[in-house]
Amino acid sequence: MRVLVTGGAGFIGSRYVRGLVTGEYGRPYEVTVLDALTYAGNVANLPEDPRVRLVVGDVADRDVVDDVLPGHDAVVHFAAESHVDRSVDSAAEFVRSNVLGTQTLLEGVVRAGRPIRVVHVSTDEVYGSIEQGSWTESEPLLPNSPYAASxxxxxxxxxxxxxxxxxxxxxxxxxxxxGPRQHPEKLIPRFVTSLLRGGTVPVYGQGRNVREWLHVDDHCRAVHRVLTGGRAGAVYHVGGGTALSNLDLTRRLLALCGADGSRIRHVTDRPGHDGRYALDDTRIRTELGWVPRTRFDEGLAATVAWYRDHPGWWEPAVTEPAAAP
Structure with a gap:
């Protein structure tokens, strides 16, 4: 099977590519990575393996898609603009990349004229916010940020x-x-890299917003289960993560970095900030037999250690100075 991975030089996509070529998901695959190599894409994330071919291009470009698709049996579509804060300030690029990019890619699959299996990778943020319980796959989509809407x-x-x-x-x-190799604009690597540089960490509001956290390894295994066994037209939740408030998560990161609460800065909350996310992942567990394997405490400690040991990877991507305590 030849697999096209869009956004394959990014955080999650590159982890999936490494799993494909090493046989982690059953056997080695031939892989083509299609990535525009924007700020979040990094060639250094990709394995040096003859089974991996990199095509630099935009998934929203019809000519690029039509040129790269022939010969592939499957597509895993990770490519997306994904940072909520940036979407608040500049929504147009999110709509173009996420909506037009998906349309262009899938219409390219139609034009290819042969069966191509596709997994479209999305997010729990499309549901908005939930005060109690958890979402099933039949819940209405009620996004609250431009990113989630796209x-x-x-x-x-x-x-x-x-x-x-x-x-x-x-x-x-x-x-x-x-997990490792996540761009420093996201919460965990942003906080860790700031703490490692002796700086403070900005917590929105009182830090009460609750998120589930799942290791990227477990996510990628779930994506492959859906690729090889999922039903066409079906949605699969990938949950099973550890639910923490942002403040609780921050305190864990402080402890792992040898810092204390004096390094926290409470800042003005983000517009439209969702309060709580929670997914019911019964479907993927019962239909496809997926369960997460990485214990959160172990995975988080290993992630912090990776950033501590790889400053040469993240230092060029840091765009703001660490605020002094």
Whole structure:
């Protein structure tokens, strides 16, 4: 099987590519990575392996998609703009990349004229916020940020092309990921890299917003289970993470970095900040037998250790000075 991985030089996509070529998911695969290599894509994330081919290009470019798709049996679509804060200030690039990019890719699958299996990777943020309980896959989409709205739009495009053209596509919606090689704009690497440089960490509001956290290894195993066994047109939640308030998570990071509460800065909350996310992942567990393997405390400690040991990877990506305590 030849697999096209869009956004394969990013945090989650590159982890999936490494698993594909090393045989972690059953056997080695031939892989093409399609990545625009924006600020979040890094060639250094990719394994040096003859089975990996990198194509630098935009998933929203029809000519690029039509050129790269032939010969592939499957597509795993990670490519997306994904930072909520940036979407608040500049929504247009999120709509273009996430909605138009998904439309262009899936219409390319239709134009290819042969069966191509597709997994469209999405997020729990498309549901908005939930005070109690957890979302099932049948819940309505009620996004509250431009990023979440663009991902909800891309999910609906995927569903429409399944219904209209019979595209063999499944959708995954995962909770927050963590692990090595995540860009320092995201919460965990941003806080860790600031603490390692002697700085403070900015916590929105009172830090009461609750998220589930899942190791990237577990997410990628789930994506592959859906690729090889998921139903066309179905949505699969990838949950099972540890639910923590942002303040609780921050305190754990402080402890792992040898810092104390004096390094916390409470800052003005983000507009439209969702209070709580929670996924019911019964479907993927019962249909596909997936369960998470990485214990959060162990995974978080290993992640902090990776950033401590690899300053040459993250220092060029840090765009702001660490605020002094």
């Amino acid at each position: 991902k909800a739009g891309s999910d609906l495009v995927a569903r429409a092309l399944w219904r209209t053209h019979g595209v063999d596509v499944s959708i995954t919606r995962c909770c927050n990921n963590y």
